[in-house]
Amino acid sequence: MYDTDPVTRPDPRVIARRVAERRLELGLSEGALATQAGMAPRYLQHLLGAGVDFDPGGFVRIAAALQLSYDDLLEGRTGVPPGQGGPAEHPALLHLTEHECWDRLGSRGVGRVALPIEPSPGVFPVNYAIDVHASDPPSIVYRTAPDSVAAPAAGSAVSFEVDRVDDLVSQGWSVLVTGTAEHVDDPVVARRLSERHAVEPWSGGDLPLWVRIRPGRVSGRRIGVQ
Numbered sequence: 001m002y003d004t005d006p007v008t009r010p011d012p013r014v015i016a017r018r019v020a021e022r023r024l025e026l027g028l029s030e031g032a033l034a035t036q037a038g039m040a041p042r043y044l045q046h047l048l049g050a051g052v053d054f055d056p057g058g059f060v061r062i063a064a065a066l067q068l069s070y071d072d073l074l075e076g077r078t079g080v081p082p083g084q085g086g087p088a089e090h091p092a093l094l095h096l097t098e099h100e101c102w103d104r105l106g107s108r109g110v111g112r113v114a115l116p117i118e119p120s121p122g123v124f125p126v127n128y129a130i131d132v133h134a135s136d137p138p139s140i141v142y143r144t145a146p147d148s149v150a151a152p153a154a155g156s157a158v159s160f161e162v163d164r165v166d167d168l169v170s171q172g173w174s175v176l177v178t179g180t181a182e183h184v185d186d187p188v189v190a191r192r193l194s195e196r197h198a199v200e201p202w203s204g205g206d207l208p209l210w211v212r213i214r215p216g217r218v219s220g221r222r223i224g225v226q
Contacts, residue, residue: 010074012051015059018073019048022066036065088170088225096220101175102138104162104220105130108199111162113142113213115152115181124150128160129197131212140177140213141184141193143201151209152181160213175220177213184210 023033034044038061047058052074063073096104105111108129115122126142140160144150152158158181163174184190190210193199201207 010052012049015052015074016048018076019062019066022068026066028065033062033065037061086170088223090226091170092224092226094222094224096173096175096222098218101177101218101220102130104164104173104175105140108197109162110202111140111160113150113152114159114161115150116156116158117149117152122149126150127199127201129193129199131193131197137215139215141197141199142211143199143207144209144211145205145207146209148207148209151183151211154181154183156181158213171223171225173220173222175218177215178217179213179215182212182214184212 019033023030028036030044031041034041037044037058039047039058043058044062047055047062052059059073060070063070066073108127110125111128112123113126115124126144128140128142130138131141132138142150158179160177160179161174163172165172184193190208193210
């Protein structure tokens with residue numbers, strides 16, 4: 001049975017007001033917003049009146065044009081990082097096995113790489129993929145520019161971290177990979193990586209350098225409940 005409870009549906013009037021307020025913050029006219037969202041002004045007006053269920057993809061484009069996430073558009077901007085709530089009742093800190101760590105990393109996503117740069121270590125978000133070969137252990141690969149701060153010197157000791165937080169139940173997990181960075185200089189291997197992994201860095205631009213992180217140690221922790 002389908003859920004038809006109107007309380008669970010975002011109120012179109014609230015979203016329309018949120019769109020108008022954010023549009024004014026950015027100095028956009030309604031026509032300019034429609035253009036950036038890839039739709040006609042009349043369709044934008046119709047969409048705001050009809051609500052999210054009418055065309056969810058249209059609201060994804062509106063959110064992007066307003067420099068918001070889809071959830072921020074529907075639920076309001078919180079303006080705070082995750083983890084603002086208190087701990088769950090009877091929390092437990094559990095260690096993940098290496099298999100569980102790789103399972104959480106999945107095939108690709110967004111993680112943070114920690115690099116030994118000057119004048120102090122830096123941590124940078126990157127779009128990554130997991131490269132798997134039958135003859136080699138899994139490794140982490142990402143694309144960047146050769147002169148980017150996210151391009152470590154070959155042979156550098158680096159750390160790579162991915163985490164998830166569920167504020168609703170005050171639970172989450174983190175996976176930490178420590179290892180060695182190397183540049184993929186072989187054009188055949190670089191082409192294979194490009195063909196195998198759909199890694200399109202969100203930062204855009206010309207990012208021809210593939211960086212591979214060879215894991216030395218893989219560890220993870222999960223906050224659950226007893």
